[in-house]
Every structure is written in structure tokens, then in C-alpha cells.
Amino acid sequence: xxxLDDLKKRISSVKSTQKITKAMKMVAAAKLRKAxxxxxxxxxxxxxxxxxxxxxxSGISDQENAPKLLTGTGEEKTHLCVVMTSDRGLCGGFxxxxxxxxxxxxxxxxxxxxxxKIITVGSKGxxxxxxxxxxxxxxxxxxxxxxxxxxxxxxxxxxIIIDRFEKKxxxxxxxxxxxxxxxxTQIPQEQQIIPLKxxxxxxxxxxxxxxxxxxxxxxxxxxLPKNISTQVFKAMLENSASExxxxxxxxxxxxxxxxxxxxxxxxxxxxSRQAAITKELIEIISxxxxx
Amino acid sequence: xxxxxxxxxxxxERSFLLKEDVTEVVIPAFEGEMGILKDHISLIxxxxxxxxxxxxxxxxxxxxxxxxxxxxxxxxxxxxxSSIYKISDLDKNKIDQIVKDAEKxxxxxxxxxxKRYLIDQKIEVLKNLSLN
Numbered sequence: 446x447x448x449l450d451d452l453k454k455r456i457s458s459v460k461s462t463q464k465i466t467k468a469m470k471m472v473a474a475a476k477l478r479k480a481x482x483x484x485x486x487x488x489x490x491x492x493x494x495x496x497x498x499x500x501x502x503s504g505i506s507d508q509e510n511a512p513k514l515l516t517g518t519g520e521e522k523t524h525l526c527v528v529m530t531s532d533r534g535l536c537g538g539f540x541x542x543x544x545x546x547x548x549x550x551x552x553x554x555x556x557x558x559x560x561x562k563i564i565t566v567g568s569k570g571x572x573x574x575x576x577x578x579x580x581x582x583x584x585x586x587x588x589x590x591x592x593x594x595x596x597x598x599x600x601x602x603x604x605i606i607i608d609r610f611e612k613k614x615x616x617x618x619x620x621x622x623x624x625x626x627x628x629x630t631q632i633p634q635e636q637q638i639i640p641l642k643x644x645x646x647x648x649x650x651x652x653x654x655x656x657x658x659x660x661x662x663x664x665x666x667x668x669l670p671k672n673i674s675t676q677v678f679k680a681m682l683e684n685s686a687s688e689x690x691x692x693x694x695x696x697x698x699x700x701x702x703x704x705x706x707x708x709x710x711x712x713x714x715x716x717s718r719q720a721a722i723t724k725e726l727i728e729i730i731s732x733x734x735x736x
Numbered sequence: 737x738x739x740x741x742x743x744x745x746x747x748x749e750r751s752f753l754l755k756e757d758v759t760e761v762v763i764p765a766f767e768g769e770m771g772i773l774k775d776h777i778s779l780i781x782x783x784x785x786x787x788x789x790x791x792x793x794x795x796x797x798x799x800x801x802x803x804x805x806x807x808x809x810x811x812x813x814x815x816x817x818s819s820i821y822k823i824s825d826l827d828k829n830k831i832d833q834i835v836k837d838a839e840k841x842x843x844x845x846x847x848x849x850x851k852r853y854l855i856d857q858k859i860e861v862l863k864n865l866s867l868n
Contacts, residue, residue: 486750493746493814497780497807596748596818655809658767658781667782668805671818678748 449721452714456707463703469535470696477628477689483594484625484682491679494672498641500655501665512662514607514669517640518616523560525615525639526550527606529622529680530570531688532589537695539623539631539688540569546633547621551578562615566602566681594681596674603674610639622680623687629694631687638676641669741774741811743790745799747820753790753799760791761813763806772808779808783817785858787865798823800865802858823865835862 502515528547530540554561563582565571571585584605588598606618618639623631657664743761745753762771764786772779783804790797804817821830841847842855 483749487748489744489751490746490748490816493807493816494805497805497814497816500807501780599748600818654778656777656779658765658770658779664780664782664805671805675748 449714449717452710452717456710456714459703459706459710463700463707466696466699466703470693470700473689473693473696477686477693480594480682480686480689481625484686487679487682491675494668494675498665498668498672501661501668502641512666512669514610514639514673515641515665518613520616521559523562523615523617524554525562525564525606525609525618527564527566527602527618527620527677528570528574529620529677529684530565530567530573531684532568532587533688534569535695536688536692537698539691540567540573542631542633543621543623544570544573546635547574548577550619550621550635551581560615564602564605594678594685596678599678599681600674602677603670606639606673606677607670615639620677620680622684623691625683625686625690628690631691634680634683636676636680638673641672739774740792741813743813743815745788745815745817745820747817752817752820753797755790755792757792758790758813759793762787762789762791763815764788764801765806772813774811776808778810779806781806783815784854786861787823788815788820800826800861803854826865831862831865835859838862 526547528543530543534540551561551563561578561581563574563578565574565582565585566587568585568587568589571582571587574582586602586605588594591598609615610618617637619635619637621633621635624634625631739759740757742756743753743758744751744755760771760773762769763781764770764784766782766784769786770781783801783806785802786800788799788801790799800821800823801815801817802819804815804820807814807816838855838859842852842859847855
């Protein structure tokens, strides 16, 4: 059995770990509020963008000459996956969940004998994927330096994607991120951005006769790249809220576990102290008796 | 008053401006300036760098935009833009800074004509601003 001194050291070490996790939890809670606010504020933009594109694409008559970003290249040979993760660890299952979702998708693609290309955003995703998919990763991006999420960063990612698309490096592009539902639940998402999937085709496309200036296709071809950046930005916002939420609950658990451990160790400490005292007493008494 | 309509300006980070009592908005559309009044036909257009003027009954506000998309539908005007500044918030230093950045960009070789035109447009608008 561990000596009293050892137990004492153990207790104090667990206590200081608890202090750290508690502090991290509170920091995450404060950041979460901000991230959530940002995510909500960013929503109108991407919604409006979506609406406009929907209205536009429903009005397009010449399907064959429609921009490639909307309709795709007509093939499904090469898939580009943009996996968005965090730059920091200690956030529970946040990164693992995205990776798991992404790996499922990867396996499906590889099984169908298609070509897989990966871009990782955030260093944690790269760390987890590099062992298995090192040859597939064509680029890794990290925004460790920028403190807040801003549109500028998202635009950079968007431009990279579009550049590669124009060089015909891939046919289909999907992004992976965590959607923030609430503090305990984040849902890993897979979203296809090229070609654009219009899943809400029957909705809101009221067939209004719009006046376009300049021509429809010119607007569309200008708008679609912007939409990609917007989608990436939305994913980044959702991701940051999810990351903080996930970290908060992970740290909350850790704090609670540390508390339980301290309690257990304290009881053990007190017991062995008591045992030592009893032992000493017995020794004294039996010593006195033998005199 | 029945002459009023709603305008909303959003940038990716937040909703920039929301006004319900607007009588006229002048936007720098891609093919020329455009004034929008109530009951305008549904419209989708692009912005080039320029100045948006929002007139309401009591006041008029001016904003500088670099790019954007405009949608007008059922008396709702939505302007989506990634870079917008309220002109009264811009001071000379800030304007000079943007002009300098733009001039640097314009001096680069590998940009196409359309982009160069947009940048030149931007510089011109900003220079006019700082004169006033």
C-alpha cells in the first residue's frame, strides 16, 4: 500500500489538475457564448446567398452552358474532401467525430476505385489523418495565428478550392465539419459544395421574374465562387462554436472526475493514517503491559 | 407612409444594417448607378466599388462598398457584401490605407482587365471621398 506521503502528493497533484480543467471549462464557456453569437449573426448572410442562388439557378434555361461549379464536370472520378478541425486539443470527441465521419466517406470512395484528395483545415485533423492517408493529403491549412474567425480566412480556403477546381484537379468537393446543436450535442456533417446540390428545389423558387443586370449566367458564375467561401465560412463558425461547446463539456467531466478521485484518495489517506495511529497505540499498550 | 420599403445590408460576420423606413436607395450597380424606389421590379445585380446612399424621411446615410450582390424582391432590398464601411466612420488615414493597398494590388502584373477596372474604380471613388 502507498505510504502516507505518497497519498498526500497524489491528492495535491489531482487537485491542481482539477484547477486547470476548471479554469479551461470557464474559458471555454466564455468563448462559447461569443462563438455562438457569431454563428447566429453569420446566418442571415449564408441564408440570403443560398436564396439568391436558388432563385437564379431555377431561372437558368440553358442547362448545358450553366457554370460548372453548379452542375459539376459531368464526372465523379476525383473527390476532394475538405476536413475542418480545430487547432487545439483537449476538446473531447470533437475532432475524432469529424475524422470518423470523414474516414467513412473516404473508405466508400476508395472502394469505388475513385481518386481521393484531401485538404485539411486545422492542425489536429492533419495529425490524425497523416498516418493513414498521407499520400492523399494535398494541402494542409491552419489558422493558428488568427485569433478570431474571419471571412478573410474562409475566403482563402474558398479560393484554394476554386483554383484547384479550375485546374480540373477534382470533380466533386465535400466539406466536413461539426454542426453546433447545443453544448452537449454536435453533429458531424458532410456537405457537398461542388457541384451544388439544390436539395430545396421545390422551396421558395417562386419563379419570380427577376430583372438581371448583367446576364443571369454572368451573375451566377460570379456568385458561385463567393458561395463556396460563404459555405466554408459558415462551416468555420459552426465548428468554432462546436469546439468550445465540446471542450466545455469535456472539461466539465474532467473536473468532476478529478473531484471524485480526490474524495476517494482522501478517504484512503484518512484510513491509513488511522491505521497507523491504531498500530502505534497497540504497540505502546502491549509494551506497557509486558513491563 | 406607403412610399417606404425595407433595406437590409448583411456582411458575412453580422447583419450590418436593417432599416424599415427607407424611401430611396442608390446603389453602384455593375452597369451604372441605380436608384431604387418602392415597388421596383424584382432585381438581382452586382455591385462595383462605390457608394450606397440610403435615404429615409429624416436622414441620409452613405456607405462605401467594395463588392456585393443586390436582391430586390417584394419591397425587400437585400445587399450582401463582404466589405462595407459607413462613410462617417472613415477618416483620412483609413481611406489612405485602403487606397494604398489597392494601388499595390493594381501594380501587380498578373491580374485581368476586369479586376484592374474594379480596382481603379475603387481608387477613384476613395480619392473623391478624401477630397471632400
